Amino acid sequence: MQSIDLDRGTRTARCRGGEVALLPKEFSLLETLYRHLGRTLSREQLLDAVWPMESPTDRTVDDHVYRLRKKLAAWNDLYEIRTVRGAGYRMEAVGSADEPLPHPLLDDPEHAERMRRILDANLLYGRGDALLALLKQRELLGFEPAPYMESYAAFVEGRYREFTEGNAPFEERAFYLLHLYHMLKPAASRPLVEAALRRRLLTPVYHTELERHNLIFMLRDWGEREASEALFRKAWTEAAGGGEASNLLPYLANLKLETLIDTGDMPAAEEQIAWMERSFSPFPYLREEGLFLVLRGIARYDRASGAAEADFENGLASLRRSRFVPHWLNGVHTLLKHAERNGWETVARRYRPEWERLMERTEAEALLPAIEAELRRRLL
Known part of the structure; x- marks a missing residue:
């Protein structure tokens, strides 16, 4: 059966060669119904999903369903929005001879x-x-x-507008909003991060991730070196103890390397690089490998610019291949930060266009006012 392709950028729905332009709330309503194909959603659920910060009535849902049905009329033989008396609405794929049966493995x-x-x-x-x-x-x-994988997939792909305009609960979106805000305005993020942790407004898994791991580099960026180091030692002890936590060792090792570079302790940074080169083989993690190469290049640029530039290229290539846009962003951001701090104009000129392309692709800088406004309204 033909699927419906939903384009958030243009708020259009495409199917069977046709295209329908929708208003913002119509698009959100269709997206919600289509994502829950075959499942009845109450008017209250639809109100929470499409009008989360507003106070519309049940009649608002009915009116939008009516308009949406009219706009999708050409596809009535494929999909139908049905009224479930006393329960709400359900979008269904219309039965046909070639319609696949429900997957038995579900x-x-x-x-x-x-x-x-x-x-x-x-x-x-x-x-x-x-x-x-x-x-x-x-x-x-x-x-x-x-359910949280929907938000994570949007984050991985760099679809950041979904975190300011999407339907996910704030408890899930807040983790990503705080991450983006800190990357772009680290000095201003502290009261927001502290409020989120103090009020425990994030879902438990996100609260734990922010408190135990993200806070290490946030504290470092706020100039709280001792607090950052204490939290790092705790996380390192836990990861070195084995089990699933050991998967964090490459991530933590990169944090330590960047901290040593930031403090100008280059002998210790070289020792850390040598240890990581010996120890990374059991951890073939594309994202961590990419950032490590960028950091190694930063540590050695003043002494061996040619080899360092090769590290920059190879490291960013690994981050691009990973398809994890946030890590790619972080790699370019880290490189430019150190290039500007150290006066490496050639490096800055070379990689600033890549940062600008990423900003255009993800809309991160354009969304910053909306991100800040929602975080302040919700947290402070």
Whole structure:
């Protein structure tokens, strides 16, 4: 059966060669119904999803459904928005001879666990291409990912507008909004991050990630070196103890290397580089490898610019291949920060256009006022 292609950028729906332009709320309503194809959603659920910060009435939903039905009339033989008396609305694929049967593996807990492990493995190894392909083929593969994976996929692809205009609860979006805000305005992020942690407004998994790991580099950026180091030692002890936590060792090692570079302790930085070169082989993580090469180049640029430039190129190439846009952004941002701090004009001129392309692609800088406004309204 033909699927509906939803383009958030232009707020258009495409199917079977046709295209329908929608108003913002119409698009959000269609997106919500289509994402829950075959499931009845109450008017209250639709109000929460499409009008989260407003106070419309049930009649608002009815009016928008009416208009949406008229605009999608050409595809009535494929999809239909049905009224479920006393319950709400449900979008359904209209039955046809070639309509596939529900996937039998959807109700198989062992298959669900296998797919979860495959997703986690691709996440761990920095294979954003495989991770995103799996999520987009969920129906074909017969599994339903955890709800938070929708937000994570948007973050991985750099679809940051979804965090200011999307339908996900603030408790999920806040983690990503804080991450983006800190990258662009690190000095101003402190009261917002501290308020989020103090009030425990994030979902438990995001709260833990922010408190135990992200706060290490945030404290460093705020000039709180001792607090950052104490938190780093705690995380390192936990990761060095083995088990799943050991997967964090490359991430933490990069944090330590960057801190040594920031403080100008180049002998210690060289020792850290040598240790990482010996120890990275059990951890073939594309994202961490890419950032390590960028950091190694930064540490050695003043003494061996040619080799350092090769590290910059190879490191950013790894980050691009990972398809994890936030890590790619961080790699370019880190390189430009040190280039400008050290007066490496050639490096800055070479990589500033890449940063500008990423800003255009993700709209991060353009969305900054909206990000800041929502964080301040919700947290302060």
